[in-house]
Amino acid sequence: MKFSYLQKSCVILVFFLATVVSLSVYSSSRRIYAPPQQINIDKPYKAYDVWEQLGVKGRVVLLFDRHLNVDQEGSSVAESNYMHWAIAKNAVRAVYHVIPDNAWEEVKHNIQNIQVRDFSNGIYRSTIEGAPLYILRISDIPRLRDKVMMNINTDLYTEHEINEIKELLRSGKITADIITESGKTQQRF
Amino acid sequence: MHAVAALNYVTSGHSSPDFWYHPPLKHILEYASIKTFGDNPYGWRMRNVLFGAGAVVMLFLLTGELFSDTRKAFVAALLICIEPLHILYSRSSFEEIPATAFIITALYFTARHLKGKTNSAIFAGVFFGLALAIKWYFIFTWITAALCVALVVTKDEGMHWDKALYYVCSYLVIPASVYLLVFYQWFGRGYGFRDFCLMQFDAYRTLQLVTVNDYLHKQLLGALEFKQMQWFVKPIIIIFQNGGQDLSGQFVVFMNNFPFWLLVLPSLVYLLYHGLRYADRHVLIACALFIVTYLQFLLVRRPLFIHSTMAIMPFAYILLAYFLVSIVEKLKLKGKTFNILMALIALWGVYLYPFVTGRMVPVWLYKPILALSHRV
Known part of the structure; x- marks a missing residue:
């Protein structure tokens, strides 16, 4: 049985589409979420334990x-490397690093040392070992379709900024299942 | 490092401690090798041993298919068989060996298709996808091969839209599908297609900014960094002494097969002349493949090490085989001179083999090479 060029092309295109769809379904199926909850932790890096426990x-x-x-040194989880571990253990696939407004100028200056970076709409984009990294301020957080985890060190943000974060959640611009909060003042998000 | 990275990639989708910006098929093949032959030096290296041997066979088939001449095929295969770098890297876990084996195989299927020996271009597409899923080196080789097919088919048979679609599917969609499938474990980390496209873009940008200092073994690699212009114009011999004393020595040898490499550029000139004069499309295709693959190395900005030459070696040896056999044909004693040529190449290979495979050798025997070398 001989197939025409068109028939062969259709088979190849269907194979390609099947590949794309299969990989999309597979990647979505590998994301594991948790029931919505807010957990108070004494240090920001304790968030790693929470993510690990919730799987x-x-x-x-x-x-x-x-x-x-994201230091790559250290054989166990510590304050200086817990985000690196979260990425290495596949708990986290992308990081939005939201900088307090009062530190933005300093961070902007430091970002100039990162060789691979983009800047658009107030957001710097780079990578951590290939994982996407976005560096931004609260006011520049885009609408995110995927449900996120939030790890908030409330000590570093002003009352106004905390209210902005709450408003992001209230308005549905972002939805979160796990909110880990560290800081002296207990906030309800 | 390669073995650890292979296990890490297949189990977690991460390439560390290897670089994240290289395509990951090398890890999958290395993992299969470790699972088959064990997590020991045999398992780590058998992937390259098998692909290195396969590359010799495939180069024989490709050269034979291109020039319809068994003698040229024998010479090309013999040359890569005795090539010190091919021997060295076929005993290591560097990914250049499987990548080269895949590109030779892809070109073999392309050549068969061009000669009408197979109707399907699908196998060529699969192997181009596999080669690109190890090394991006071959992107221009792939594009050139696809363009050659388009030109030849259009000239010989004409190109209708359904046939054009078929070639686009075979040479673009199939390699893309294979390339995507290789990232299966990476997609398992939860990434979507937008992430994939951004990651590829970031990988390309990061690769452009790589310096020697980014490598784990930067001192070793620093010694192996050479200007691409020098590859075919001077002997490149870097030697690390591993053991032995005054009379005998054991060496790690990184060297091009300089008596033959120095003939590659003259061979290119000869083939270009011959191909244009006699309008021999297969000769011109061989020239085009060499030129585009070498040109990208000449134009690239990041540091290149001697193992990058593995990507261009098959094309260099195809040209050289054609050149040497053509010279032999011009001599009167055709049969005898060809046998003498083969014997000389084989003798040179026998002479080099113990030296380049790290065996204890008498130093006096290799004095001429040691005198030309850069000792580290």
């Missing part, structure tokens, strides 16, 4: 802190 996988995290904490 989340393939997630986007909004990190409200001054430092990213």
Whole structure:
């Protein structure tokens, strides 16, 4: 049985589409979410333990802190490397690092040392070992379709900024299942 | 490092401690090798041993298919068989060896298709996808091969839209599908297609900014960094002494097969002349493949090491085989001179083999090479 060029092409195109659809379904199926909850932690890096206990996988995290904490050194989870571990263990696939407004100028200056970076709509984009990293301020957080995890160090943000974060959640611009909060003042998000 | 990265990639989708910006098929093949032959030096290296041997066979088939001449095919295969770098890297876990084996295989199926020996161009597409899923080196080789097919088919048979669609599917859609499937474990980290496209873009940008200092073994690699212009114009011999004393020595040898490499550029000139004069399309295709693959290395900005030459070696040896056999044909004693040529190449290979495979050798025997070398 001989197939025409058109028939062969159709088979190849169907194979390609099947590949794309299969990989999309597969990647979505690998994301693991948790029931909505807010958990108070004494240090930001304790968020890693929470994510590990809840078994989340393939997630986007909004990190409200001054430092990213992605050092690759250390054989166990620590303050300086917990985001690196979260990525390495596949709990996190992308990081939105939300900088307090009062530290933005300093961060902007430091970003100039990152060789691979983009800037658009107030957001710097780079990578952590290939994982997407977005560096931005609260006012520049875009609408995110995927449900996110939030790790907030409330000590570093003003009352106004905290209210902005609450408003983001209230308005539905972002939805979160796990909110880990550290800081002296207990906030309800 | 390669073995750890292979296990890490297949189990988690992460390439560390290897670089994240390289395509990951090398990890999958390395993982299969480790699972088959064990997590020991045999398992780590058998992937390259098998693909290295396969590359010799496939180069024989490709050269034979291109020039319809068994003697040229024998010479090309013998040359890569005794090539010190091919031997060295076929005993290591560097990904250049499987990538080269795949590109030769892709071109073999392309050549068969061009000669009408197979109706399907699908196999060529699959192997181009596999080669690109290890190394981006071959992107221009792939494009050139696809353009050659388009030109030849259009000239010989004419190109209708359904046939054009079929070639686009075979040479673009199939490699793209294969390339995507190789990222299966990476997609398992939860990434979508937008992330994939951004990651590829970031990988390209990061690759452009790589310096020697980014590598784990930067001192070793620093010694192996050479200007691409020098590859075919001078002996490149870097030697690390591993053991032995004054009379005998054991060496790690990174060297091009300089008596033959120095003939590659003259061979290119000869083939270009011959191809244009006699309008021999297969000769011109061989020239085009060499030129585009080499040109990208000449134009690239990031540091290149001697193992990058593995990507261009098959094309260099195809040209050289054609050149050497053509010279032999011009001599009167056709049969005898060809046998003498083969014997000389084989003898040179026998002479080099213990030296380049790290065996204990008498130093006096390799004094001429040691004198030309850069000792580290």
